[in-house]
Amino acid sequence: MYTVSKFAKDQHQNFSGAEDGSEEVYVNPLRDTHDKRLPRIAGPGGMVIFGVTGDLARKKLLPAIYDLANRGLLPASFALVGYGRREWSKQEFEDYVRKSVESGARTDFRESVWNRLAEGIHFVTGTFVDDEAFDRLAAKLEELDHSRGTASNWAYYLSIPPDSFPDVCHQLDRAGLAQAGEDNWRRVIIEKPFGHDLVSAKELNRIVNSVFPEKSVFRIDHYLGKETVQNILAMRFANQLFDPLWNSHYVDHVQITMAEDIGLGGRAGYYDGIGAARDVIQNHLLQLLALVAMEEPVAFTPEELQAEKIKVLRACEPVRPLSKSTARGQYAAGWQGSNYVPGLREEEGFDPESTTETYAACTLQINSRRWAGVPFYLRTGKRLGRRVTEIALVFKSAPHLPFAETMTTALGQNAMVIRVQPDEGVLMRFGSKVPGSAMEVRDVNMDFSYSEVFTEQSPEAYERLILDALLDEASLFPTNEEVELSWKILDPVIDYWAKRGLPEEYAAGTWGPASADQMLERDGRAWRRP
Incomplete structure (x- = not known):
C-alpha cells in the first residue's frame, strides 16, 4: 500500500482510506475484476523511453501513449520521461511529443487530454555511459514519485540498438533504478532484434536477466x-x-x-x-x-x-x-x-x-x-x-x-x-x-x-x-x-x-x-x- 500525492488524489475518483483521512489509497475498480470484457486501466506509474528521438518512438510509441490516455486507460498521474543526448528543456520535449502525437495518433486530438498528459512529460539529457546523467534520471523519477504519485512504478522502454543494452542495463542497476520494492515494480521493455543468432541471443538474455528478473522483461513483437x-x-x-x-x-x-x-x-x-x-x-x-x-x-x-x-x-x-x-x-x-x-x-x-x-x-x-x-x-x-x-x-x-x-x-x-x-x-x-x-x-x-x-x-x-x-x-x-x-x-x-x-x-x-x-x-x- 502506498500514499498518493494530492495531485493524484485530485485526478482520480476512486480512493479508499481511514475515516480520519490519515491514508488514502487509489483503488482501481477494474484492476482485480474477473470480467475480461471490461477495460483494463493501468494503475499509478510511468515510463522512461530510451531512444525517444528515433523513428519508432516518434511514429509509434508516443502516439500510442497519447491514444491510451485519450481512451482513459492511463492514470491521470501518468509520467513520461524521455532520455537522450539532445539538450532539450521540458517545453522543447513537450513540443516534440505533441508534434509526434498530432501526426501519428489514431484517436482525435483533444486539448484537455494533452494538457493533462503534458504535465507529466519530462526530459533528461545524457548518453548511455554517463553516470551523472543516470543519477539525474534517478533524482527525476524520485521527484515524480512524490509530485505525480507514480508510486515508484517504472517501465523502461529500450528503443535502442541491442549493442547498447549492456550499458543501459548496467546504468539502471548502478543508479538503483532496476530494483523493485515490495510495493512497487520495475520492468524493462525490449524491442527486437533479440540477437542475430542463438549465441548472441543467449548472451543478450544473460545481460538483461542479470539486472531484471525474467518476469519483469517484456520483449516486444508488435505482430x-x-x-x-x-x-x-x-x-x-x-x-x-x-x-x-x-x-x-x-x-x-x-x-x-x-x-x-x-x-x-x-x-x-x-x-x-x-x-x-x-x-x-x-x-x-x-x-x-x-x-x-x-x-x-x-x-x-x-x-x-x-x-x-x-x-x-x-x-x-x-x-x-x-x-x-x-x-x-x-x-x-x-x-x-x-x-x-x-x-x-x-x-x-x-x-x-x-x-x-x-x-x-x-x-x-x-x-x-x-x-x-x-x-x-x-x-x-x-x-x-x-x-x-x-x-x-x-x-x-x-x-x-x-x-x-x-x-x-x-x-x-x-x-x-x-x-x-x-x-x-x-x-x-x-x-x-x-x-x-x-x-x-x-x-x-x-x-x-x-x-x-x-x-x-x-x-x-x-x-x-x-x-x-x-x-x-x-x-x-x-x-x-x-x-x-x-x-x-x-x-x-x-x-x-x-x-x-x-x-x-x-x-x-x-x-x-x-x-x-x-x-x-x-x-x-x-x-x-x-
Missing part, C-alpha cells in the same frame, strides 16, 4: 498485438467448428506469408547483414506458427500460453535437405504497380557484393501427433506483389468425389485464410454448385471482415502491448526460451545460406525468386497469390 493475431486463439478455442479439422488428418499444409511492397529505402545500411529471415521469420512468423499449431492451454494466463508455444517450438525443425526446402533472393529493378523502381544493388548505402537476402522462405515440420506430416511453409520478402500478412490452412482434397471430372475442373482445395493485415479478417474457400441446369462445382469464398462486422476501431498493436506491460500482462510477449528456440530453428538455414554465395534475383513487383516456387512444386503444391 502479437494485432487483433487478428489474437483472434487466432478466439477462433480455435471458442468454437467447436474448427478444432476437429485442425490436425494432420485434414490439413494438407500451412502457408504463413508476410509480404511487403516497399524496398529498403533509407534503411539499406541497417538492413545489410540482417536480412529477411532474421528480421521477420525468427520472430513474427515463428510466433504466428506457434499460435496456429499450439495445443489448447489449461487457462489463458501468460504462463500457460507461453508453455504451449514453447512445446511447439521445441518440436519444430527445418525440413531437409535445405537445398530443396529453402529459398532466398534479392529484388532487382522492376515495376511496382505503375512505378519503375530500382533494384537492391542500386539502393544507396547497400554493398553490391552483399549476400543479405530480401526474400526468405523455408519449410518447417512439427514433430507432434497433431501435425506429423504437415509442412509449414514460411515466406517473407520486400518488393513483392502487394503488402499482405496472412496464414492459410489448406485442407486435403476429399478422398472421393462422386462427380464426373469435368464437373470439378474449377474446384481447388478448401482453405481457411486468416488475414492479419491490411484487410483484417478470415476467408473460407470451399466448393459450391454454379447456378444452372448443369452440375458444375466451383470455388467460392465466405469472407469475414473486421471493419464490416465491428464498428469499433481496432487499437494499434503498440497501444495493446504498452498497456499490457504496465498491467504486468505477459501473454503476448515472447520469453527468453521462446527467443532462443526460434534461433535454434533458424540458425541451420542461415548457416547453410552463408555458404551459398549471392542470393537469386527476382524482379520487383513479382512474388519472389523461381526457387521459391520450385520449393513447393517439388511437393506438388503452389504458393497462394493473395
Whole structure:
C-alpha cells in the first residue's frame, strides 16, 4: 500500500482510506475484476523511453501513449520521461511529443487530454555511459514519485540498438533504478532484434536477466498485438467448428506469408547483414506458427500460453535437405504497380557484393501427433506483389468425389485464410454448385471482415502491448526460451545460406525468386497469390 500525492488524489475518483483521512489509497475498480470484457486501466506509474528521438518512438510509441490516455486507460498521474543526448528543456520535449502525437495518433486530438498528459512529460539529457546523467534520471523519477504519485512504478522502454543494452542495463542497476520494492515494480521493455543468432541471443538474455528478473522483461513483437493475431486463439478455442479439422488428418499444409511492397529505402545500411529471415521469420512468423499449431492451454494466463508455444517450438525443425526446402533472393529493378523502381544493388548505402537476402522462405515440420506430416511453409520478402500478412490452412482434397471430372475442373482445395493485415479478417474457400441446369462445382469464398462486422476501431498493436506491460500482462510477449528456440530453428538455414554465395534475383513487383516456387512444386503444391 502506498500514499498518493494530492495531485493524484485530485485526478482520480476512486480512493479508499481511514475515516480520519490519515491514508488514502487509489483503488482501481477494474484492476482485480474477473470480467475480461471490461477495460483494463493501468494503475499509478510511468515510463522512461530510451531512444525517444528515433523513428519508432516518434511514429509509434508516443502516439500510442497519447491514444491510451485519450481512451482513459492511463492514470491521470501518468509520467513520461524521455532520455537522450539532445539538450532539450521540458517545453522543447513537450513540443516534440505533441508534434509526434498530432501526426501519428489514431484517436482525435483533444486539448484537455494533452494538457493533462503534458504535465507529466519530462526530459533528461545524457548518453548511455554517463553516470551523472543516470543519477539525474534517478533524482527525476524520485521527484515524480512524490509530485505525480507514480508510486515508484517504472517501465523502461529500450528503443535502442541491442549493442547498447549492456550499458543501459548496467546504468539502471548502478543508479538503483532496476530494483523493485515490495510495493512497487520495475520492468524493462525490449524491442527486437533479440540477437542475430542463438549465441548472441543467449548472451543478450544473460545481460538483461542479470539486472531484471525474467518476469519483469517484456520483449516486444508488435505482430502479437494485432487483433487478428489474437483472434487466432478466439477462433480455435471458442468454437467447436474448427478444432476437429485442425490436425494432420485434414490439413494438407500451412502457408504463413508476410509480404511487403516497399524496398529498403533509407534503411539499406541497417538492413545489410540482417536480412529477411532474421528480421521477420525468427520472430513474427515463428510466433504466428506457434499460435496456429499450439495445443489448447489449461487457462489463458501468460504462463500457460507461453508453455504451449514453447512445446511447439521445441518440436519444430527445418525440413531437409535445405537445398530443396529453402529459398532466398534479392529484388532487382522492376515495376511496382505503375512505378519503375530500382533494384537492391542500386539502393544507396547497400554493398553490391552483399549476400543479405530480401526474400526468405523455408519449410518447417512439427514433430507432434497433431501435425506429423504437415509442412509449414514460411515466406517473407520486400518488393513483392502487394503488402499482405496472412496464414492459410489448406485442407486435403476429399478422398472421393462422386462427380464426373469435368464437373470439378474449377474446384481447388478448401482453405481457411486468416488475414492479419491490411484487410483484417478470415476467408473460407470451399466448393459450391454454379447456378444452372448443369452440375458444375466451383470455388467460392465466405469472407469475414473486421471493419464490416465491428464498428469499433481496432487499437494499434503498440497501444495493446504498452498497456499490457504496465498491467504486468505477459501473454503476448515472447520469453527468453521462446527467443532462443526460434534461433535454434533458424540458425541451420542461415548457416547453410552463408555458404551459398549471392542470393537469386527476382524482379520487383513479382512474388519472389523461381526457387521459391520450385520449393513447393517439388511437393506438388503452389504458393497462394493473395
